[in-house]
Amino acid sequence: MALTNNLKNRLELPVVGSPLFIVSGPELVIEQCKAGIVGSFPALNARPAHVLEEWIKRIKDELAEYQAKHPEKKVAPFAVNQICHSSNDRLAHDIEVCTKLEVPIIITSLRPPAEVVDAAHSYGGVVFHDVINVKHAKKAAEQGVDGLILVCAGAGGHAGTHSPFALVREVKQWFKGTVLLSGSIADGYGIAGALAMGADLAYMGTRFVATAEANAEAAYKQALIDYAAGDIVYSNLFTGVHGNYLAPSIAAAGLDPYNLPEADKSKMNFGSGGNTKAKAWKDIWGSGQGIGQIKDAPPVGELIARLKAEYLQACREFAERMPREALAGLQAAAE
Structure with a gap:
């Protein structure tokens, strides 16, 4: 190694x-x-x-x-x-x-x-x-x-x-x-x-x-338990760089997770966590496709x-x- x-x-x-x-x-x-x-x-x-x-x-x-x-x-x-x-x-x-x-x-x-x-x-x-x-x-x-x-x-x-x-x-x-x-x-x-x-x-x-x-927040942790790889979408809307996010959190923010526009890269702002009213990672929850293995939220x-x-x-x-x-x-x- x-x-x-x-x-x-x-x-x-x-x-x-x-x-x-x-x-x-x-x-x-x-x-x-x-x-x-x-x-x-x-x-x-x-x-x-x-x-x-x-x-x-x-x-x-x-x-x-x-x-x-x-x-x-x-x-x-x-x-x-x-x-x-x-x-x-x-x-x-x-x-x-x-x-x-x-x-x-x-x-x-x-x-x-x-x-x-x-x-x-x-x-x-x-x-x-x-x-x-x-x-x-x-x-x-x-x-x-x-x-x-x-x-x-x-x-x-x-x-x-x-x-x-x-x-x-x-x-x-x-x-x-x-x-x-x-x-x-x-x-x-x-x-x-x-x-x-x-x-x-x-x-x-x-x-x-x-x-x-x-x-x-508890709802974020529970969402990782409840959902799986098929519930992840790949978009650059929220920060200007493509990333993977939980579709249900996008829907909860009033957006169609499967019909998202492209980002305005001139407004990229990583310090604030996003460039839309719904902020990554506060409102739009990041998630990898491996969440199908997550069944609980135990101590580290x-x-x-x-x-x-x-x-x-x-x-x-x-x-x-x-x-x-x-x-x-x-x-x-x-x-």
Whole structure:
């Protein structure tokens, strides 16, 4: 596995909990990290701007305290997401705060993040950048990012259209850093599948919206339980970039989810969460296609324990299906 040094031997499960606009806060991040996966949040969730420093200090302090009390536990590092876009007038401030407080992982979105990479590398942090195709991946790699988040078809929120089978294998041909895979991963079998394709980490978002610690309204969590892949629509109306959303939330906002107009890209505004009266992600709920596996909204610790059990079961089942000669080869290599 091509893991960065600050992730090696720090994870109970090869998973990064993706940053969720509005939904991800310190409570969710702290519980994710305590349970052994990377927790993250968008810098813009901390409002007003000075709250960002308070959140980061709280997360660092509580995780350090927990690790001191439980030295046998694998406590994962956390990440902060930066939206690298002209509409984000907080970017310079938020990068400065993350640099001062030495945030272990920065997740960047949209524009190739040269200045963020330089800032993170100045103190030993790492940068993972999300992309939807090879063209964007190569641009990010040229900026020196440490990892690429491949946001494939079926991912919640802003997502691409490429199959993970295509994108992972193409990127692995030339990129030697950490590869993270996003797109419809909602259980331990999905995590195992991501690694089987060659990804180093699974990148999961929607599943963590339906947890006790998520800052999402009860109706949103219930909708993720009630609906499935057929209830997701792909549109660029709400932010100017194509994303996956729950059709019932669009209908509740008075729009026809299956007859949406194209966005006015001149009014893109990621900082506000949308460019229509019905705002993504407050009114229009983002969702990946993996919601058919969501049946409850448990505490994060309970969910991650379940994911780990499913992941191990998936690995066992895969090993049982392997040809005898392949298993013999693995055993010989281990010896």
